[in-house]
Amino acid sequence: MNSLAIYPGSFDPVTNGHIDIIDKSLGIFDKIVVAIIVNPSKKTLFSIKEREMMLKSIFKDNEKIEIRSFEGLLVDFATLIGADTVIRGLRAVSDFEYEFQMALMNQRLNPKIKSVYLMPSPEFSFISSSIIKEVFFFGGDIAGLVPRGVVEFLEKKREV
Ligand code: PNS
Numbered sequence: 001m002n003s004l005a006i007y008p009g010s011f012d013p014v015t016n017g018h019i020d021i022i023d024k025s026l027g028i029f030d031k032i033v034v035a036i037i038v039n040p041s042k043k044t045l046f047s048i049k050e051r052e053m054m055l056k057s058i059f060k061d062n063e064k065i066e067i068r069s070f071e072g073l074l075v076d077f078a079t080l081i082g083a084d085t086v087i088r089g090l091r092a093v094s095d096f097e098y099e100f101q102m103a104l105m106n107q108r109l110n111p112k113i114k115s116v117y118l119m120p121s122p123e124f125s126f127i128s129s130s131i132i133k134e135v136f137f138f139g140g141d142i143a144g145l146v147p148r149g150v151v152e153f154l155e156k157k158r159e160v
Helices: 016-026 048-058 074-081 093-109 129-137 148-159
Strands: 004-009 031-037 065-070 085-089 114-118
Touching: 004 016, 004 074, 016 031, 016 085, 016 114, 031 048, 031 074, 048 065, 048 148, 065 074, 074 093, 085 093, 093 114, 129 148
Parallel strands: 004 031, 004 085, 031 065, 085 114
Antiparallel strands: none
16 A cells, blocks of 8 residues: 655745655655645745645656645544645754644544654754745845745745
8 A cells, every 4th residue: 555644834935944854755655745734823925825836846746746735633634635644844852842742632633643753954954934034035045945946936025
């Protein structure tokens, strides 16, 4: 049976750290569904459509990766698509508390869904979508930390 895992997140925007985790996941699972959360109560820079476009253009040639968006509980969406594993990246100890809480809650909500944590490569272990946005809008260099297409999306936001 082919293994299917779900990699959820806000991806506002996707960074090379996320891509690194997806690449590593492909060494473990046959297929990955990258699931973008639609959370109307959380203010994001990019709309769900824009985040979908960014991810779809990055992975357009990879049939093992599917880009979806979801609302509601992650475990429900995972069940709906037939995934029994949630992948999350763990950068530093500071990530641990939130991830631990989320993993245990998801386990309580649906014990069939397992959580798997992957460490990013060291060159991406300090980046987050938030820090990328901050550095970009203050004029700092983010080359090599996000895909080129994402820089273009960010530039469009600066023009607005
Ligand atoms: O990239 P992020 O913002 O750290 O991703 C967080 C995400 C989307 C994985 C998390 O907020 C989530 O799973 N939301 C769905 C709602 C849910 O299932 N909540 C219960 C588990 S805490």
